[in-house]
Amino acid sequence: MFQKVLIAEDHETINYSIQKTLEDLGIPNHSKNYAYYCDDAIKRIEKALKEGEPYELLITDLSFEEDIPNQHITTGQDLIKAARKIQPNLKVLVFSIENRIKVAQSLFKDLNIDAYVPKARRDAKDLKTAIETIYQAKKHLSPNLKKDIGEEKFYKFTNFDIIIIKLLSNGVLQKEIPYHLQQKNIKPSGLSSVEKRLSLIKTTLNIFSNEQLIAYCKDKEII
Amino acid sequence: MFQKVLIAEDHETINYSIQKTLEDLGIPNHSKNYAYYCDDAIKRIEKALKEGEPYELLITDLSFEEDIPNQHITTGQDLIKAARKIQPNLKVLVFSIENRIKVAQSLFKDLNIDAYVPKARRDAKDLKTAIETIYQAKKHLSPNLKKDIGEEKFYKFTNFDIIIIKLLSNGVLQKEIPYHLQQKNIKPSGLSSVEKRLSLIKTTLNIFSNEQLIAYCKDKEII
DNA sequence: CCTGCAATTACGGTTTCCCGTAATTTACTG
DNA sequence: CAGTAAATTACGGGAAACCGTAATTGCAGG
Numbered sequence: 001m002f003q004k005v006l007i008a009e010d011h012e013t014i015n016y017s018i019q020k021t022l023e024d025l026g027i028p029n030h031s032k033n034y035a036y037y038c039d040d041a042i043k044r045i046e047k048a049l050k051e052g053e054p055y056e057l058l059i060t061d062l063s064f065e066e067d068i069p070n071q072h073i074t075t076g077q078d079l080i081k082a083a084r085k086i087q088p089n090l091k092v093l094v095f096s097i098e099n100r101i102k103v104a105q106s107l108f109k110d111l112n113i114d115a116y117v118p119k120a121r122r123d124a125k126d127l128k129t130a131i132e133t134i135y136q137a138k139k140h141l142s143p144n145l146k147k148d149i150g151e152e153k154f155y156k157f158t159n160f161d162i163i164i165i166k167l168l169s170n171g172v173l174q175k176e177i178p179y180h181l182q183q184k185n186i187k188p189s190g191l192s193s194v195e196k197r198l199s200l201i202k203t204t205l206n207i208f209s210n211e212q213l214i215a216y217c218k219d220k221e222i223i
Numbered sequence: 224m225f226q227k228v229l230i231a232e233d234h235e236t237i238n239y240s241i242q243k244t245l246e247d248l249g250i251p252n253h254s255k256n257y258a259y260y261c262d263d264a265i266k267r268i269e270k271a272l273k274e275g276e277p278y279e280l281l282i283t284d285l286s287f288e289e290d291i292p293n294q295h296i297t298t299g300q301d302l303i304k305a306a307r308k309i310q311p312n313l314k315v316l317v318f319s320i321e322n323r324i325k326v327a328q329s330l331f332k333d334l335n336i337d338a339y340v341p342k343a344r345r346d347a348k349d350l351k352t353a354i355e356t357i358y359q360a361k362k363h364l365s366p367n368l369k370k371d372i373g374e375e376k377f378y379k380f381t382n383f384d385i386i387i388i389k390l391l392s393n394g395v396l397q398k399e400i401p402y403h404l405q406q407k408n409i410k411p412s413g414l415s416s417v418e419k420r421l422s423l424i425k426t427t428l429n430i431f432s433n434e435q436l437i438a439y440c441k442d443k444e445i446i
Numbered sequence: 447c448c449t450g451c452a453a454t455t456a457c458g459g460t461t462t463c464c465c466g467t468a469a470t471t472t473a474c475t476g
Numbered sequence: 477c478a479g480t481a482a483a484t485t486a487c488g489g490g491a492a493a494c495c496g497t498a499a500t501t502g503c504a505g506g
Binding site for chain 1: 395431432436
Binding site: 189 | 456
């Protein structure tokens with residue numbers, strides 16, 4: 001198991017509960033392995049690296065309260081970037097209240113994080129398995145998000161898609177959509193094109209009705 | 224009756240027909256009282272104000288074709304804001320193809336417009352009475368929208384409502400809902416009951432489709 | 447100018463939805 | 477137990493959505 005883990009989390013109680021989880025996993029807690037500010041966290045990573053005892057894992061939140069001015073790094077995203085810059089092999093686990101799939105997705109894609117665990121009711125257990133999974137050099141996704149991320153990979157919504165879905169969500173009947181598209185000088189405006197597009201989206205995403213599609217798009221903040 | 228009225232409308236034919244309506248109402252048309260672009264409209268308002276003969280009423284569309292680049296103001300909403308900034312007492316009548324109640328509602332609420340007339344079959348008459356009503360310093364709403372705007376209609380969603388809406392948002396077809404309700408031993412389970420309920424909700428909230436209903440419920444966090 | 451390919455649109459049959467009306471069941475009262 | 481009112485369900489016709497196929501259009505290469 002990991003020997004050196006750094007926690008970046010500004011809420012003291014959460015910070016403490018993560019420490020507790022680490023203890024349960026048999027990760028030693030002899031030195032101060034936590035930070036309440038990103039700037040403090042990056043300093044510790046830097047120092048540990050220089051001393052030849054680098055951190056193996058960073059557990060960080062995404063949003064930090066800016067209650068002290070003149071902090072250089074104020075978000076988890078920036079902390080991850082800065083940390084990877086000085087120590088590329090550092091594993092990163094994001095532990096955040098943010099439960100929107102798009103945010104988690106971009107973290108994996110853009111920052112190549114190793115695990116994402118949303119703060120939730122049963123998150124301690126989730127956290128443990130995440131850390132164990134990372135230790136095996138694998139990626140980890142909270143189960144409830146996992147299936148969503150898989151789905152989303154398959155379909156990229158175009159502007160055209162979003163326009164017609166927005167029209168639907170505003171109560172425009174499908175057969176009236178061509179008229180609205182013409183008003184906006186949007187290129188494919190035939191009813192068949194609209195139907196084809198909606199049909200493609202739905203079969204791709206395993207969605208069975210327009211109603212479910214609207215719900216999906218609202219959840220994913222596509223509209 | 225008003226003596227100076229400005230029309231902002233990019234469709235020439237509609238612009239002309241509004242002028243016709245004004246003539247019918249005995250509003251003089253000796254100067255050029257119309258504009259095809261928002262920027263032009265605001266200039267005229269400004270000029271008239273400086274010359275000590277300000278416009279009393281602005282009749283404007285909401286959407287303008289952006290066929291000429293580098294326009295500062297491109298929507299009716301922005302035109303109204305700009306106009307009110309330099310001449311707060313200017314009356315405003317919105318005349319638009321937009322027939323969704325929410326849009327009209329937000330115009331009254333956010334921009335404090337004086338009348339809203341949707342472009343429709345019998346809109347000339349509607350326009351006349353609207354102008355006459357404004358002249359008496361009252362607000363005007365097109366009759367078909369009036370009843371809707373009233374006070375924010377609150378619909379209390381019952382558990383039954385929420386169950387069927389959730390089923391819909393999960394991709395269950397309407398005709399399959401009775402089966403699911405029976406599975407859960409929920410009392411009214413007939414298809415007709417489901418249809419009646421959905422119909423009641425939609426007419427009460429002025430919602431036109433199931434898609435819009437789902438969007439509404441997601442926004443209001445009902446589901 | 448022709449040709450082939452892809453995109454778009456038109457069309458027709460089937461399913462589902464919508465909505466009014468009628469029949470049935472349920473619940474309550476005397 | 478009968479009677480009645482309300483709730484629920486059944487039914488049917490018309491509108492909209494769905495979906496496969498065919499016709500049309502647009503466009504690049506020859």
